[in-house]
Amino acid sequence: MKQSRLQCFLKGLLTENPTLVLVLGTCPTIAKSNTLFNALGLGVCTAIVLILSNVVISALRRVIPDKVRIPCYILIIAGFVTMIQMSVHAFLPTLYESLGAFIALIVVNCIILGRAEMFASKNGVLDSLLDGAGMGVGFILSLSAMALIRELFGAGQLFGYDVPFFAAYHFPILQKTFGGFLVFGIMIAVVSAVTGGKAPRRRSFDCASCPNAAVCSGAAICGESDTADKTDKEEGAQT
Amino acid sequence: MKEYILILFAAVFANNYVLSKTLGICPFLGVSKKFNQALGMGVAVTFVMVLATAATWPIQRFVLDPLGVGYLQTIAFILVIAALVQFVEIILKRFIPSLHRSLGVYLPLITTNCAVLDVAIANIDAEYTFFSALLNALGGGVGFLFAMVMFAGVRSRLEDDERVPRPFRGLPVTLIAAAIVSLSFMAFNLK
Numbered sequence: 001m002k003q004s005r006l007q008c009f010l011k012g013l014l015t016e017n018p019t020l021v022l023v024l025g026t027c028p029t030i031a032k033s034n035t036l037f038n039a040l041g042l043g044v045c046t047a048i049v050l051i052l053s054n055v056v057i058s059a060l061r062r063v064i065p066d067k068v069r070i071p072c073y074i075l076i077i078a079g080f081v082t083m084i085q086m087s088v089h090a091f092l093p094t095l096y097e098s099l100g101a102f103i104a105l106i107v108v109n110c111i112i113l114g115r116a117e118m119f120a121s122k123n124g125v126l127d128s129l130l131d132g133a134g135m136g137v138g139f140i141l142s143l144s145a146m147a148l149i150r151e152l153f154g155a156g157q158l159f160g161y162d163v164p165f166f167a168a169y170h171f172p173i174l175q176k177t178f179g180g181f182l183v184f185g186i187m188i189a190v191v192s193a194v195t196g197g198k199a200p201r202r203r204s205f206d207c208a209s210c211p212n213a214a215v216c217s218g219a220a221i222c223g224e225s226d227t228a229d230k231t232d233k234e235e236g237a238q239t
Numbered sequence: 240m241k242e243y244i245l246i247l248f249a250a251v252f253a254n255n256y257v258l259s260k261t262l263g264i265c266p267f268l269g270v271s272k273k274f275n276q277a278l279g280m281g282v283a284v285t286f287v288m289v290l291a292t293a294a295t296w297p298i299q300r301f302v303l304d305p306l307g308v309g310y311l312q313t314i315a316f317i318l319v320i321a322a323l324v325q326f327v328e329i330i331l332k333r334f335i336p337s338l339h340r341s342l343g344v345y346l347p348l349i350t351t352n353c354a355v356l357d358v359a360i361a362n363i364d365a366e367y368t369f370f371s372a373l374l375n376a377l378g379g380g381v382g383f384l385f386a387m388v389m390f391a392g393v394r395s396r397l398e399d400d401e402r403v404p405r406p407f408r409g410l411p412v413t414l415i416a417a418a419i420v421s422l423s424f425m426a427f428n429l430k
Contacts, residue, residue: 023410026264027353071321078314086310101360104313108353110265177261177421185407185414193406 008127012134018111019142020191025111028102029143030180036159039147040140041095042102045088047136049080050112054132056080058120073116074107081107111139146183150174246371250378253428256354257386258421263354267387268413270345277391278384283345285380288358290327291320292376295359296369316359324350354383390420 018024028046032038056076057064064072085103089096096103106112115135120128151157154174156167173179254260257267263284270280295316303309328346331339349355358379362372393416397403403412 027262030264031261074317074321078317082310082313101357104360105353105357107313107317108356176425177259178418178425180261181414181418181421185411189406189411
């Protein structure tokens, strides 16, 4: 029934990796994995917001009325995002420039609302902290892995510095939107092959992974295999 | 006049939300399995984008700016958009049930759609006038609709195709198809 503390943290890294297995937060993953600098910057910002909001939501889980919990979560998350936005603007202006609106858009990153709904609202503060940290690190790792591929093969650079050989032979298209979709698709396929191929396919578009699941009346159109989704969600709640 | 046409076309093609800016990917992947659903989702997103802009632009200009609390933008916008979507759904359900049946199910799904929040923020950042902002939102929505419908056509041909290698079935092959479709929009945005 209860996961060990270590497992709370480790599951975010691969078996329940937020981007590659749960397929949450796809928009920033595709858009800002073009360079390692962007990927690390956005990853760390998102992870900080994720940990803080997980802790606060978990601490308030008995206080927040069930019916208005989604607006409450959004408000808490938006508060932390604003803090991060102002800090980055003040201390890391180059990162602020290059991420643009994507810092504000952390607010609608499904990973954060998804974890609040799926984990923090049901578990204790320490577990939620570890879950947030694991998911955050998992997000940073998968984003950086994609950025490594896209920057190395797309620009022949790493962190903006030329890499011998690759600098002479690179494919700029990998840094465009095309490369984002392509590399993301291939990475999901690789993870799917490594983990046995069932997790990503089963969860790919289901409603359980959608942060709006709780307020959503359109569950029927969202996932075709509705019953599979339900058992999935129950499993998630029990483990 | 020329300026307005330019804004509209830039929003639909060059800065297409899904295929150039890669925002709103969740509904793009989740609801593009069938043509009708893709159409309904696209119309709903267009509707909410225009409505959200119509609500957030005055809030920024007449409330946040005069009070000097521009830093509350993110919080204010997300709450306004969420409340607005709920409100519109209730209104539609009560007064235009037929429209609610065809559009209503999509509305809650886009409360926290990143494309909707981005269009509201982008309109403020670009310092558009109210009318230009509405046009930009309309263009963004139409571009989204366009991409959804186009991709629904592509996707119906590759779902569960036996020739796709096993690990690539489902999401990965969909993403790779999206990559190829996004190539067609690169022509509008050669930098």
